[in-house]
Amino acid sequence: MKIKLIANPIAGGSAQNQIARAVTCLQQRGAIVDLTLTGARGDAQRAAAAARTVGFDRVCAAGGDGTLNEVINGLAPSDIPLCFIPLGTTNVFALETGIPFEVERACNLVIDGGPRRVCLGQADGQRFLLMAGIGLDAEVVRGVNLRLKRQLGKAAYVLGGLISLFRYRPRPLEVVTESGLRRQAYGVIISNCRLYGGRFVVSAGASLFENTLSVCLLRSGSRLGMLRTIGKIAAARPLCSKEAIQLQAREIVVTGGPAPVQVDGDYLGELPCVFRAVFGELRMVLPVRGGE
Numbered sequence: 001m002k003i004k005l006i007a008n009p010i011a012g013g014s015a016q017n018q019i020a021r022a023v024t025c026l027q028q029r030g031a032i033v034d035l036t037l038t039g040a041r042g043d044a045q046r047a048a049a050a051a052r053t054v055g056f057d058r059v060c061a062a063g064g065d066g067t068l069n070e071v072i073n074g075l076a077p078s079d080i081p082l083c084f085i086p087l088g089t090t091n092v093f094a095l096e097t098g099i100p101f102e103v104e105r106a107c108n109l110v111i112d113g114g115p116r117r118v119c120l121g122q123a124d125g126q127r128f129l130l131m132a133g134i135g136l137d138a139e140v141v142r143g144v145n146l147r148l149k150r151q152l153g154k155a156a157y158v159l160g161g162l163i164s165l166f167r168y169r170p171r172p173l174e175v176v177t178e179s180g181l182r183r184q185a186y187g188v189i190i191s192n193c194r195l196y197g198g199r200f201v202v203s204a205g206a207s208l209f210e211n212t213l214s215v216c217l218l219r220s221g222s223r224l225g226m227l228r229t230i231g232k233i234a235a236a237r238p239l240c241s242k243e244a245i246q247l248q249a250r251e252i253v254v255t256g257g258p259a260p261v262q263v264d265g266d267y268l269g270e271l272p273c274v275f276r277a278v279f280g281e282l283r284m285v286l287p288v289r290g291g292e
């Protein structure tokens with residue numbers, strides 16, 4: 001088996017030892033490993049794009065959700081199965097899918113697992129695997145730089161969230177789906193997976209294996225209201241219809257603002273933005289779980 005391994009050596013603070021262990025483990029299982037270590041943003045996407053035509057049996061991203069996002073953007077559309085070894089700070093995708101955190105077990109899945117077609121989201125052509133956010137969460141992401149994240153880890157988002165909560169002024173947004181449904185909100189979270197920002201659940205109906213995106217319209221425009229909504233999500237308490245509306249859609253046009261947009265935890269830009277579900281552009285090697 002020929003594996004293209006694209007690994008971020010600074011994921012989660014420092015991942016060099018774990019990457020070395022992954023290479024050894026994959027080789028011990030008989031794989032030929034072609035390793036690219038990323039040196040800066042954009043390297044993982046370029047390495048994945050270059051791997052599309054080289055005849056690899058697997059492309060494997062090793063790092064955090066940011067590295068995985070770059071790899072899907074470089075690789076898709078492709079039939080080469082994509083694998084993931086989680087080495088990042090928050091690792092939402094691994095929590096969502098059950099990919100093991102222990103390097104050797106993740107490597108065994110790379111070798112033994114079978115691929116499955118997944119749905120990706122697109123935000124103006126930029127692909128995402130987990131979610132996109134418009135409003136306060138994108139403002140937090142815009143404010144948290146990589147240095148702060150390396151120093152504080154997940155706490156950087158808590159600190160960034162508190163600062164943004166007092167600085168950010170939510171503006172009315174308009175959301176239109178492909179069926180012509182029109183709604184107003186002050187924040188929008190578009191999910192391709194159930195989990196958000198860790199183990200929090202914003203859209204319980206979201207699925208990586210269905211050709212649709214789950215849209216959560218956050219309706220509160222006041223600081224107190226936003227704080228209450230965040231508190232309820234953090235405490236896993238249900239949001240009432242005054243606080244949030246849930247929709248399923250394949251295409252969502254969001255206008256208004258001005259408001260920032262983030263995809264998979266990286267700042268993308270400002271509205272307007274068109275979001276789409278795109279099924280089948282990639283096959284991923286994932287653990288098999290009951291009920292799926």
Ligand SMILES: Nc1ncnc2c1ncn2[C@@H]1O[C@H](COP(=O)(O)OP(=O)(O)OP(=O)(O)O)[C@@H](O)[C@H]1O
Pocket residue numbers: 008009010011012013038039040041042062063064065066067068070087088089090091092146149265266
């Ligand atoms: N050698 C490098 N130096 C600086 N930045 C890098 C390097 N390699 C990759 N990057 C960038 O660092 C960003 C974050 O890395 P990554 O997602 O792998 O880890 P993380 O931030 O610790 O984890 P998570 O995304 O799960 O929170 C990526 O978006 C990537 O573009």
